Amino acid sequence: MSELTGKVQTVLGLVDPDQLGHTMTHEHLTMSFECCYFPPPPGDETVAENPFQMQHMHWLRQNPYSCHENLLLQQETGAVRDELLAYRKAGGGTIVENTTTGIDRDLPTLRQLAKDTGVHIIAGAGYYVDCTHTEATKKMSVEKLTDIIVSEVLHGADGTDIRCGVIGEIGTGWPITESEKKVLRATAHAQAQLGCPVIIHPGRNPAAPAEVVRILQEAGGDISKTVMSHLDRTIFDEGELLEFAKLGSYLEYDLFGTEMLNYPYNLEVDMVKLEGYEDKIVVAHDIHTKNRLTKYGGHGYSHILKNIVPKMLMRGISQHQVDKILINNPKHWLTFN
Numbered sequence: 127m128s129e130l131t132g133k134v135q136t137v138l139g140l141v142d143p144d145q146l147g148h149t150m151t152h153e154h155l156t157m158s159f160e161c162c163y164f165p166p167p168p169g170d171e172t173v174a175e176n177p178f179q180m181q182h183m184h185w186l187r188q189n190p191y192s193c194h195e196n197l198l199l200q201q202e203t204g205a206v207r208d209e210l211l212a213y214r215k216a217g218g219g220t221i222v223e224n225t226t227t228g229i230d231r232d233l234p235t236l237r238q239l240a241k242d243t244g245v246h247i248i249a250g251a252g253y254y255v256d257c258t259h260t261e262a263t264k265k266m267s268v269e270k271l272t273d274i275i276v277s278e279v280l281h282g283a284d285g286t287d288i289r290c291g292v293i294g295e296i297g298t299g300w301p302i303t304e305s306e307k308k309v310l311r312a313t314a315h316a317q318a319q320l321g322c323p324v325i326i327h328p329g330r331n332p333a334a335p336a337e338v339v340r341i342l343q344e345a346g347g348d349i350s351k352t353v354m355s356h357l358d359r360t361i362f363d364e365g366e367l368l369e370f371a372k373l374g375s376y377l378e379y380d381l382f383g384t385e386m387l388n389y390p391y392n393l394e395v396d397m398v399k400l401e402g403y404e405d406k407i408v409v410a411h412d413i414h415t416k417n418r419l420t421k422y423g424g425h426g427y428s429h430i431l432k433n434i435v436p437k438m439l440m441r442g443i444s445q446h447q448v449d450k451i452l453i454n455n456p457k458h459w460l461t462f463n
């Protein structure tokens with residue numbers, strides 16, 4: 127038992143789990159994604175480097191990582207504040223902010239956003255993918271990494287007293303590098319000490335999520351308290367997905383906002399439905415580039431609440447099941463043991 131047991135840790139302190147309400151388990155409010163810059167298609171260099179213009183927004187949707195300016199979400203705190211106010215108005219209560227070391231985590235800004243908007247914000251401890259690990263990080267032992275992660279949860283991170291309430295998103299690629307494996311083992315050790323929630327960014331290979339689970343489990347991690355993110359871009363085969371689901375993690379679908387809704391010529395074109403795992407599914411938009419903000423014609427943080435929930439209900443998913451996905455599953459995941 128610790129003071130964290132039975133509570134959720136936000137950037138403003140501990141809260142009772144019942145206060146969270148509708149929760150997006152994977153968003154970013156301020157970060158840089160420069161680490162993942164992807165050169166534009168030949169001939170598109172000028173569009174890529176022009177200041178944002180309305181006529182380029184479709185191009186940006188197709189090539190979000192090929193424009194440096196688009197990768198700097200940390201320049202949009204004012205717009206994000208407005209979005210969070212809109213999120214509250216749409217019934218949103220909580221956002222898990224997944225920015226970890228390597229992609230410009232900014233805890234003071236998160237705390238200010240929480241104060242300004244009344245949205246519960248939960249910050250992430252730990253490290254993003256290998257290419258963002260510094261030489262110093264790569265040299266650290268698992269024990270040292272564990273101490274840092276534990277301290278980010280118990281005492282605060284980045285020289286502040288602002289405490290993280292979840293470990294992750296912990297970044298891994300494919301194949302998983304030695305440095306990423308050390309971070310995964312440290313994550314498992316820290317989770318075993320703290321009884322805290324963990325969230326993983328798997329590599330882009332259908333085998334990646336299960337391999338991460340294997341490493342975490344071997345190091346003593348609690349898979350039932352771990353979210354596997356980005357499944358919608360990672361496992362496409364239904365059989366493989368069901369095999370993965372049996373391993374017991376939460377299953378996160380977080381590409382909402384980039385899907386095609388209401389395809390007018392065939393309304394049957396729709397989201398994949400995973401039967402039997404309603405206690406394990408969580409959802410989010412994973413906003414991490416500017417073009418996905420409503421300021422730039424994007425869908426914003428309220429898209430799931432405003433557009434996806436009605437679609438779920440229309441497809442026969444009950445209100446009770448929707449509440450599990452948006453309220454109860456995140457609440458159980460985020461509550462410290």
Ligand SMILES: CC(=O)NCCS(=O)(=O)O
Pocket residue numbers: 327356359412414
């Ligand atoms: C911020 C982040 O890691 N988002 C996922 C991007 S990816 O292209 O789906 O890996």
